[in-house]
Amino acid sequence: MLYRGDRLVKGVGFGGHRDAGNPITTTRVYNSQGADELLVLRIGAGPKPDGAKYLQQMTTLARECSVPLCLGGGIENLDDAQKLFDCGADKIFVSRAARINPALITQIARRFGNQAVMVGLEIVRTEGRALLYDSHATAAIPDIDWLDHASRVVQAGAGELRLCSVGHEGTGEGLDLEAFGALAGHVNVPIILEGGCKALEHLDIALHAGCRNIALGSMLVFSDHNIIKIKAYLKNKGHRIRF
Amino acid sequence: MKCALVDYGAGNVSSVQQACWRAGTEAVAVSDPEKLLEAERIIFPGVGGAPVAMERIRALGLDEAIKTAVNRKGRPFLGICLGMQLLGQAHEEHGGCSGINLLTGKIVSLEKLGGGFRIPHIGWKDIGILENKAEQNLLLKIPARRRTFYFAHSFYFQAECGDIIGDCEIAPGIRIPAALQRRNILATQFHPEKSQEAGRLLFQEFLKWNPA
Numbered sequence: 001m002l003y004r005g006d007r008l009v010k011g012v013g014f015g016g017h018r019d020a021g022n023p024i025t026t027t028r029v030y031n032s033q034g035a036d037e038l039l040v041l042r043i044g045a046g047p048k049p050d051g052a053k054y055l056q057q058m059t060t061l062a063r064e065c066s067v068p069l070c071l072g073g074g075i076e077n078l079d080d081a082q083k084l085f086d087c088g089a090d091k092i093f094v095s096r097a098a099r100i101n102p103a104l105i106t107q108i109a110r111r112f113g114n115q116a117v118m119v120g121l122e123i124v125r126t127e128g129r130a131l132l133y134d135s136h137a138t139a140a141i142p143d144i145d146w147l148d149h150a151s152r153v154v155q156a157g158a159g160e161l162r163l164c165s166v167g168h169e170g171t172g173e174g175l176d177l178e179a180f181g182a183l184a185g186h187v188n189v190p191i192i193l194e195g196g197c198k199a200l201e202h203l204d205i206a207l208h209a210g211c212r213n214i215a216l217g218s219m220l221v222f223s224d225h226n227i228i229k230i231k232a233y234l235k236n237k238g239h240r241i242r243f
Numbered sequence: 244m245k246c247a248l249v250d251y252g253a254g255n256v257s258s259v260q261q262a263c264w265r266a267g268t269e270a271v272a273v274s275d276p277e278k279l280l281e282a283e284r285i286i287f288p289g290v291g292g293a294p295v296a297m298e299r300i301r302a303l304g305l306d307e308a309i310k311t312a313v314n315r316k317g318r319p320f321l322g323i324c325l326g327m328q329l330l331g332q333a334h335e336e337h338g339g340c341s342g343i344n345l346l347t348g349k350i351v352s353l354e355k356l357g358g359g360f361r362i363p364h365i366g367w368k369d370i371g372i373l374e375n376k377a378e379q380n381l382l383l384k385i386p387a388r389r390r391t392f393y394f395a396h397s398f399y400f401q402a403e404c405g406d407i408i409g410d411c412e413i414a415p416g417i418r419i420p421a422a423l424q425r426r427n428i429l430a431t432q433f434h435p436e437k438s439q440e441a442g443r444l445l446f447q448e449f450l451k452w453n454p455a
Contacts, residue, residue, distance in 0.1 A: 242391045
């Protein structure tokens with residue numbers, strides 16, 4: 001779930017965001033449909049004029065959520081993270097801060113445990129090469145090897161990685177299993193794969209490829225799919241799904 | 244006070260409070276040992292590093308209050324995740340620390356179990372029932388198809404066989420204790436407060452539990 005202003009939005013390739021509903025009612029719906037976890041990311045954060053309202057809304061959202069809740073977006077220091085834990089978050093998502101200030105990962109992990117730090121890895125493919133992507137600058141970062149970066153954040157204390165292939169995000173072309181395979185062989189923490197799911201088969205293929213955790217955005221927002229239907233499909237395909 | 248939540252500044256107290264509320268009971272966050280002894284039943288939540296948590300618990304005098312409530316007053320007691328682990332004898336995280344010592348066993352890294360799985364162990368798992376405690380096993384009160392709970396941890400409780408009431412598979416052929424029960428103590432490695440309907444049912448059972 002992408003949060004901007006006081007609404008949810010959804011886009012394609014980290015841009016072109018359209019309104020995607022009220023965050024509280026959407027949480028209620030996903031929770032009751034049996035979502036296994038919710039990840040709410042504040043985007044376009046910049047300075048924080050809407051801080052108080054955001055925190056209040058996240059507190060209300062957390063009360064609606066009886067599954068694990070990960071909050072993040074624009075986290076810069078331990079105090080930002082503490083505020084989100086106080087709202088009721090179980091985990092904190094950091095992406096940009098993990099690059100700029102990896103010590104923050106260690107600080108959050110020391111206080112709340114490694115399992116409470118999820119680091120986002122956004123990658124983009126340029127001429128066949130996978131590169132880290134800076135969603136603030138909307139540009140690739142050619143001078144950092146993305147797999148080395150992944151090892152560093154795990155070393156620093158990240159308990160989970162969320163891998164999102166920007167070229168795939170919102171396109172409905174299927175998940176980036178090549179990138180997933182590379183990362184899965186490189187680190188030993190759980191990986192959540194995101195970006196590109198449109199058809200039910202995409203999930204079936206990814207689970208067969210060894211992916212255990214998939215995050216869905218567009219598929220739940222701008223389609224006639226829902227969590228119940230998706231889980232019923234995967235259960236029928238023989239996957240171990242909580243249903 | 245019907246139910247107290249031990250609040251030592253390192254737990255997800257608000258999540259557990261919500262979960263109790265969903266199960267029909269108002270639980271009160273308590274960090275004063277005297278107040279804790281007034282509670283009819285106690286929940287001990289926890290996330291984060293063991294030594295830091297233990298230090299805070301000792302500084303507040305909560306370890307002694309917990310022992311008194313459990314051993315002398317016989318209060319029903321639920322430890323969740325780190326709250327379960329701190330009931331053991333010793334924890335080896337970050338240089339190690341001793342525990343509250345209400346349950347027999349040490350808490351060690353999942354790495355000790357060898358490879359074949361990712362650490363932390365995070366996700367939803369089906370619980371297997373062990374034959375211990377017979378019909379008193381609280382997990383049996385939850386319908387079999389609902390026994391799926393959320394785990395998030397890097398250490399596990401090497402418990403006494405007789406205390407283990409449920410386990411889970413973290414890799415093919417490797418199982419770890421998921422829940423312990425001994426007299427008036429129930430302890431879960433998983434997070435019932437984050438396990439939706441399954442969790443709500445377990446809280447309901449705990450909140451009306453009258454251990455013999």
